[in-house]
Amino acid sequence: MARVLTGIQSSGRPHLGNILGAIVPAIELIKANQEESFIFIADFHSLTSSKDGELRKENTLAVAAAWLAFGLDIEKTVFYRQSRRPEVAELTWYLSCFTPFPMLANAHSFKDKSERLADVNAGLFTYPVLMSADILLYSADLVPVGKDQLQHLEMCRDIATAFNHQMGTELLKLPEARISEEVKTIPGTDGQKMSKSYNNYIDIFLPEKQLKKNINSIVTDSTPLEEPKDPDTCNVFKLYSLLADADQITQMRKNYQGGNYGYGHAKKEFMELILEKYAEERKAFDFYMSHPEEVGQKLAAGEAKAQKVGMELLQKVRMQLGFA
Numbered sequence: 001m002a003r004v005l006t007g008i009q010s011s012g013r014p015h016l017g018n019i020l021g022a023i024v025p026a027i028e029l030i031k032a033n034q035e036e037s038f039i040f041i042a043d044f045h046s047l048t049s050s051k052d053g054e055l056r057k058e059n060t061l062a063v064a065a066a067w068l069a070f071g072l073d074i075e076k077t078v079f080y081r082q083s084r085r086p087e088v089a090e091l092t093w094y095l096s097c098f099t100p101f102p103m104l105a106n107a108h109s110f111k112d113k114s115e116r117l118a119d120v121n122a123g124l125f126t127y128p129v130l131m132s133a134d135i136l137l138y139s140a141d142l143v144p145v146g147k148d149q150l151q152h153l154e155m156c157r158d159i160a161t162a163f164n165h166q167m168g169t170e171l172l173k174l175p176e177a178r179i180s181e182e183v184k185t186i187p188g189t190d191g192q193k194m195s196k197s198y199n200n201y202i203d204i205f206l207p208e209k210q211l212k213k214n215i216n217s218i219v220t221d222s223t224p225l226e227e228p229k230d231p232d233t234c235n236v237f238k239l240y241s242l243l244a245d246a247d248q249i250t251q252m253r254k255n256y257q258g259g260n261y262g263y264g265h266a267k268k269e270f271m272e273l274i275l276e277k278y279a280e281e282r283k284a285f286d287f288y289m290s291h292p293e294e295v296g297q298k299l300a301a302g303e304a305k306a307q308k309v310g311m312e313l314l315q316k317v318r319m320q321l322g323f324a
């Protein structure tokens, strides 16, 4: 079987896109897998966008709490904070020197982020190299990610190939992306890709009152209440459909097309569905958020295991390059 590895940035609280695009598919993959998996919180990555240390700690806890709340089996998983294994920073430097500059300059995610964000720093630019180090340090076979990360995985393979080829070795293992096709890209409240950095996300862990506000922020058009509406162009319907079963989706489609059914109704149903479907996960999330020491202990155990695996590879890379 294959070694599964994936990470989520601690640049915000995990949202519905992270949950459906990354957490749930990864947990399913881990369940079906015999081999130990690697799940980490990409807190180094979050520095590209956020400089607030206190907030980063809070978000790191929230990402860890979300994985645990959705049932990550830590007996079968090495669960760790990226920054607690700084070997990855050293490997990033080595890999940078095998990474062609134009490859980074052409990255979709960099182009996209550099257009939207005020702070376009070099970390944002070299981000795919750090991501490659995350994967190559632990010799991962399979990397479950959302579709938006596919190009980063291709870069990781290219960087590993360049290293292996130039150094005449097969030390770095080429990983494969595992994209959950039915999930694709989850839209945000504004219809664009849901992302922590675009402030358009649905946070299913919010207390009810705030969740209601969050759901009410989903952008809809101004079709009057009485008139029939097109479900296929509506963000509320799209998000609802991701969580609802087939009968519920058919019913809501009928409601939209029948008229006298407003976007407010649809939002209310979406909210009820979240509360019902994720009742247990919401409770577990609150528990972990108020027991940070417990989460810290689980992560520390993973970090000790990660160190062993990572150091072994790093030492071989150092030897190849004449640093050891």
Ligand code: ADP
Residues within 6 Å of the ligand: 007, 008, 009, 010, 011, 017, 018, 019, 020, 021, 022, 144, 145, 146, 147, 148, 149, 183, 184, 185, 186, 187, 188, 193, 194, 195, 196, 197
């Ligand atoms: P964000 O864009 O919110 O900062 P991350 O980059 O930390 O999210 O992504 C963590 C994981 O969640 C990745 O595997 C990514 O592909 C997945 N993911 C993020 N946003 C979405 C989305 N809108 N739809 C599907 N998957 C997503």
Ligand code: TRP
Residues within 6 Å of the ligand: 005, 006, 007, 008, 009, 042, 045, 130, 131, 134, 135, 143, 144, 145, 149, 152
């Ligand atoms: N770049 C990923 C994202 O933004 C997060 C991430 C960092 C990651 N390192 C990784 C995902 C390694 C998979 C493997 O979604």
